[in-house]
Amino acid sequence: MKVKSSNNYRSVISVLIIALIFLLLISLVLGRYPLSLLEIGRLFLSRITDVEQTWTDSSEAIFFNVRLPRIGLAALVGAALSVSGACYQGMFRNPLVSSDIIGASSGAAFGAALGILLGVGGGLISISAFIFSALAVALVYMISRILRQNQVLGLVLSGIMIGSIFNAGTSFLKLIADPNDQLPQITFWLMGSLNGKTLDELYYGAILILIGLLPLMGLRWKMNLLTMDEKEAQSMGVAVGPLRLIVIVCATLLTATSIAVSGMIGWISLVIPHFSRLLVGSDFRRLLPTSMLMGACFLLIVDNISRLAYTAEIPLGILTSLVGAPFYLYLLLSRRTRMNI
Amino acid sequence: MNRKSKVLSLFIALLTIFSITACTADAEAPANEPTQPLTGVPTETETPETYVFTDSAGREVLLPSNIERIVPSGPLSQQLLLTIAGDLLVALTNDLSAGEAYYIGEEYQALPVIGQFFGSQNMNMEELARLEPQVVIDIGEPKGNIAEDMDTITLQTGIPAIFIEADLEKSGEAYRTLGKLLGREEKGAALGNYCDRVFAGAKAKMAEIPESERISFAYLQGESGLNAISRGTYHALIMDMLGKNVVEVESPSSRGSGDEINMEQLIMWDPEIIFFASGSVYDEVELDPAFSSLSAVQNGKYYEVPGLPYNWLGTPPSVNRYIGLEWMAQILYPDIFTEDFAAIAQEYYKLFYDYDLSSEEYADMMANSTLKD
Amino acid sequence: MSLEIENLHFSYGERKVLDGISFVLEEGSFVCLLGANGSGKSTLFSCILQFLPKYEGSIKLNGRELAELNTRERAEQIAYIPQSHIPAFNFSCLEVVLMATQSNGSIFYVPDEKAEETAHEALSRVGLAGFEDRGYARISGGERQLVLIARALAQGSKFLIMDEPTSSLDYGNQMRILSMVRDLADEGYTIFLSTHHPDQALLFSDAVILLHDGKIMSQGRADEVLTSENLSLIYGLEVELVPFMGGKMFTCIPAQVLKET
Numbered sequence: 024m025k026v027k028s029s030n031n032y033r034s035v036i037s038v039l040i041i042a043l044i045f046l047l048l049i050s051l052v053l054g055r056y057p058l059s060l061l062e063i064g065r066l067f068l069s070r071i072t073d074v075e076q077t078w079t080d081s082s083e084a085i086f087f088n089v090r091l092p093r094i095g096l097a098a099l100v101g102a103a104l105s106v107s108g109a110c111y112q113g114m115f116r117n118p119l120v121s122s123d124i125i126g127a128s129s130g131a132a133f134g135a136a137l138g139i140l141l142g143v144g145g146g147l148i149s150i151s152a153f154i155f156s157a158l159a160v161a162l163v164y165m166i167s168r169i170l171r172q173n174q175v176l177g178l179v180l181s182g183i184m185i186g187s188i189f190n191a192g193t194s195f196l197k198l199i200a201d202p203n204d205q206l207p208q209i210t211f212w213l214m215g216s217l218n219g220k221t222l223d224e225l226y227y228g229a230i231l232i233l234i235g236l237l238p239l240m241g242l243r244w245k246m247n248l249l250t251m252d253e254k255e256a257q258s259m260g261v262a263v264g265p266l267r268l269i270v271i272v273c274a275t276l277l278t279a280t281s282i283a284v285s286g287m288i289g290w291i292s293l294v295i296p297h298f299s300r301l302l303v304g305s306d307f308r309r310l311l312p313t314s315m316l317m318g319a320c321f322l323l324i325v326d327n328i329s330r331l332a333y334t335a336e337i338p339l340g341i342l343t344s345l346v347g348a349p350f351y352l353y354l355l356l357s358r359r360t361r362m363n364i
Numbered sequence: 365m366n367r368k369s370k371v372l373s374l375f376i377a378l379l380t381i382f383s384i385t386a387c388t389a390d391a392e393a394p395a396n397e398p399t400q401p402l403t404g405v406p407t408e409t410e411t412p413e414t415y416v417f418t419d420s421a422g423r424e425v426l427l428p429s430n431i432e433r434i435v436p437s438g439p440l441s442q443q444l445l446l447t448i449a450g451d452l453l454v455a456l457t458n459d460l461s462a463g464e465a466y467y468i469g470e471e472y473q474a475l476p477v478i479g480q481f482f483g484s485q486n487m488n489m490e491e492l493a494r495l496e497p498q499v500v501i502d503i504g505e506p507k508g509n510i511a512e513d514m515d516t517i518t519l520q521t522g523i524p525a526i527f528i529e530a531d532l533e534k535s536g537e538a539y540r541t542l543g544k545l546l547g548r549e550e551k552g553a554a555l556g557n558y559c560d561r562v563f564a565g566a567k568a569k570m571a572e573i574p575e576s577e578r579i580s581f582a583y584l585q586g587e588s589g590l591n592a593i594s595r596g597t598y599h600a601l602i603m604d605m606l607g608k609n610v611v612e613v614e615s616p617s618s619r620g621s622g623d624e625i626n627m628e629q630l631i632m633w634d635p636e637i638i639f640f641a642s643g644s645v646y647d648e649v650e651l652d653p654a655f656s657s658l659s660a661v662q663n664g665k666y667y668e669v670p671g672l673p674y675n676w677l678g679t680p681p682s683v684n685r686y687i688g689l690e691w692m693a694q695i696l697y698p699d700i701f702t703e704d705f706a707a708i709a710q711e712y713y714k715l716f717y718d719y720d721l722s723s724e725e726y727a728d729m730m731a732n733s734t735l736k737d
Numbered sequence: 738m739s740l741e742i743e744n745l746h747f748s749y750g751e752r753k754v755l756d757g758i759s760f761v762l763e764e765g766s767f768v769c770l771l772g773a774n775g776s777g778k779s780t781l782f783s784c785i786l787q788f789l790p791k792y793e794g795s796i797k798l799n800g801r802e803l804a805e806l807n808t809r810e811r812a813e814q815i816a817y818i819p820q821s822h823i824p825a826f827n828f829s830c831l832e833v834v835l836m837a838t839q840s841n842g843s844i845f846y847v848p849d850e851k852a853e854e855t856a857h858e859a860l861s862r863v864g865l866a867g868f869e870d871r872g873y874a875r876i877s878g879g880e881r882q883l884v885l886i887a888r889a890l891a892q893g894s895k896f897l898i899m900d901e902p903t904s905s906l907d908y909g910n911q912m913r914i915l916s917m918v919r920d921l922a923d924e925g926y927t928i929f930l931s932t933h934h935p936d937q938a939l940l941f942s943d944a945v946i947l948l949h950d951g952k953i954m955s956q957g958r959a960d961e962v963l964t965s966e967n968l969s970l971i972y973g974l975e976v977e978l979v980p981f982m983g984g985k986m987f988t989c990i991p992a993q994v995l996k997e998t
Contacts, residue, residue, distance in 0.1 A: 201618055219520070244848065245845075251824075257808060258817035
């Protein structure tokens with residue numbers, strides 16, 4: 024059975040880029056608050072040159088402080104989660120792995136719940152989520168070093184352990200939270216949302232995600248090597264340890280930033296790399312860019328549904344599960360997949 | 365290879381464009397003053413149509429003199445605004461319960477529900493802006509970042525947002541302020557004076573009852589009837605004012621659902637009077653062997669708290685507590701609080717909900733409490 | 738390109754696995770390593786490849802102590818060909834072979850045209866031209882083993898260590914692999930291959946090293962080393978070396994079977 028050719032890859036990428044641009048433009052125009060494409064154009068221009076103001080202040084506020092950060096973050100977080108999922112799947116040599124396997128999500132959830140319980144502002148909640156996410160992964164990594172013969176197994180085992188400790192902590196925090204105010208806030212945060220995100224969060228999120236993405240894009244061919252047995256890789260001259268560390272750091276940066284900014288959005292890191300593999304094969308040179316673009320498009324679509332379907336918001340985690348889980352089942356059952364994986 | 369570089373550069377270019385726009389947006393915001401100032405120093409002087417309002421957080425906000433479209437920030441604000449100026453609402457933050465719809469008005473169910481700003485934080489800002497309210501009002505106890513939070517609403521939608529402080533003691537003041545703000549001065553004064561009068565009256569009368577003569581009680585809720593509101597907690601405020609709350613636990617929770625106690629403790633404390641929340645075990649206690657060993661049950665001195673449209677003793681901790689104050693006081697000290705409660709109830713429902721409480725409805729409501737004895 | 742091992746000792750904790758191993762592999766020879774299960778074959782390979790670096794003794798390739806080389810330098814000298822396995826991801830055969838070409842590259846290495854040429858040539862050399870785009874997980878076991886050999890060739894090293902490459906293959910594939918290895922040895926490659934089949938050593942090898950209880954029982958030409966006594970002792974089974982082709986070749990048959998015939 025032939026693996027996909029490069030012509031196929033080129034067309035896939037082209038289609039995805041066009042789709043992403045199209046989605047971005049459409050998403051900018053769509054919203055409960057009516058804004059036309061012309062108005063948006065003028066608003067953009069007004070930041071660069073002088074343009075006569077033909078819009079209301081609400082329009083300007085909504086566009087720059089509500090819609091733009093939201094759409095930017097949807098694309099960025101979607102890309103970040105897919106790429107980190109693909110990296111973890113490669114590193115653990117298991118296509119059924121998601122980015123939570125080494126505890127990043129559990130740590131972030133705990134950090135956010137703690138921040139909410141302590142009553143700090145939105146920015147600090149995100150910072151807390153980020154810090155605990157990184158802490159959890161650092162702990163997992165350090166503990167995994169004990170099992171030196173089989174680092175991958177070590178990572179999985181310590182990931183399970185640290186993950187469950189943080190999960191227990193989060194449950195405890197939910198128990199003592201005020202059910203009128205804090206508990207709904209924690210619950211809603213845990214279900215994932217891009218509502219109310221500011222330009223600051225877009226700015227910091229973009230920087231951190233780019234910092235995580237760029238090294239991974241540079242290393243993506245080398246990640247093929249990580250999927251092999253360590254001894255094989257070593258015999259071919261690969262320094263497996265440092266390479267793995269860089270991948271873990273970058274992938275965790277992507278995961279932690281995404282969760283800190285948007286809460287827990289599941290299924291993207293698991294399903295999107297799969298789907299990308301179906302389209303362009305397992306070679307990470309092609310898999311990473313494809314996953315990135317596809318993840319961005321996917322979350323944009325899901326977020327649009329979340330904010331447009333009803334007047335109140337549907338949490339993103341719920342929507343991605345509704346879409347992701349049946350799709351995943353379909354992937355597992357379809358003959359094409361069983362031949363391709 | 366070339367293709368991929370192009371792809372990557374295009375993607376990065378897009379991201380960069382976004383980031384640049386984001387940066388310049390942030391940097392230029394102060395220079396680009398909108399015609400309506402967000403907060404702080406007004407760039408325009410007041411016109412006959414607008415004036416500067418100072419809210420409870422000390423923020424000076426430019427508001428129109430004639431306000432006709434308002435939105436609450438959350439369920440507590442919504443509850444309060446419905447009592448004074450429901451017709452000015454253009455949106456709700458939470459769905460109305462069946463009780464609320466019945467007593468307060470079914471017409472409000474037609475309003476769009478846009479989510480709340482605090483708590484679950486699911487307020488749809490775009491929808492809010494689209495409805496073009498003139499002001500967003502937050503009412504309640506001040507949270508740490510309240511000024512920032514109000515500013516954020518305005519930053520994201522261009523709509524002014526104000527905070528009005530209101531708790532048990534300050535609801536009167538809050539109502540009068542809202543009355544002036546919303547052109548409902550008479551109504552605001554009526555509601556405000558009611559709150560002040562009831563609170564002051566209760567406080568004064570209680571001051572004359574020495575500690576030793578205060579009646580012991582317990583407030584129980586939940587399916588098992590063993591979730592109690594402990595003494596000294598936030599939700600026990602008015603209850604503790606009136607009686608001796610027997611429920612004392614080591615680290616009481618500040619949650620509305622209270623602390624779980626066990627039957628042995630309850631039997632040990634043996635309160636003189638027991639209040640059950642609606643939806644709890646009021647109907648079953650006489651047949652329950654454990655509960656019926658309590659003296660309050662044996663003497664028939666246990667009551668169900670009326671709960672329509674809101675629980676009279678709290679949860680939500682808002683103006684619904686004023687009638688609760690009078691009601692519970694009468695039950696505990698019928699010789700000291702002697703006003704005709706039927707008249708009190710009718711006055712309350714008319715004033716707060718614009719509802720004429722018929723005698724049958726009153727009888728129904730009070731069957732498990734005041735009309736029991 | 739000769740491998741010199743001198744007085745090699747290795748223990749797993751208390752258990753001594755390699756006890757004073759010394760031998761020399763000459764350049765351009767095809768040497769088989771035989772021994773019973775647990776005799777130390779894999780451990781010997783792991784020491785040479787530095788997977789188990791805490792051994793005592795000296796392992797030199799071309800006069801240089803292997804323990805002193807860094808990973809990259811070692812990869813230039815020795816290639817490791819494991820048993821073919823089912824991988825987690827379905828890379829193309831070309832992609833698998835390309836993996837070995839990065840041994841000289843930087844951390845952001847991406848294969849260039851030269852590397853792709855090397856990979857193509859390696860695949861042709863093992864007879865798999867045209868397999869470039871086929872999925873590695875989808876081809877047969879024998880073909881996968883050949884891809885791994887191609888990968889080792891693409892790595893550029895002249896010294897190949899093969900760990901039981903014929904274990905899970907059918908007879909036809911076994912013979913094909915061994916013939917290929919024979920040809921490579923004739924071209925100048927040095928090959929150290931472990932196997933469980935004395936017949937394979939007898940048919941194809943230049944020399945044999947026989948391991949028993951962590952010591953070298955015997956080393957030298959196949960027909961000199963693989964005697965009935967040695968084999969019977971190692972495998973715990975009475976075997977006879979039966980000559981054919983006028984005494985030029987031998988084959989190994991269990992004594993029990995001979996008696997019944």
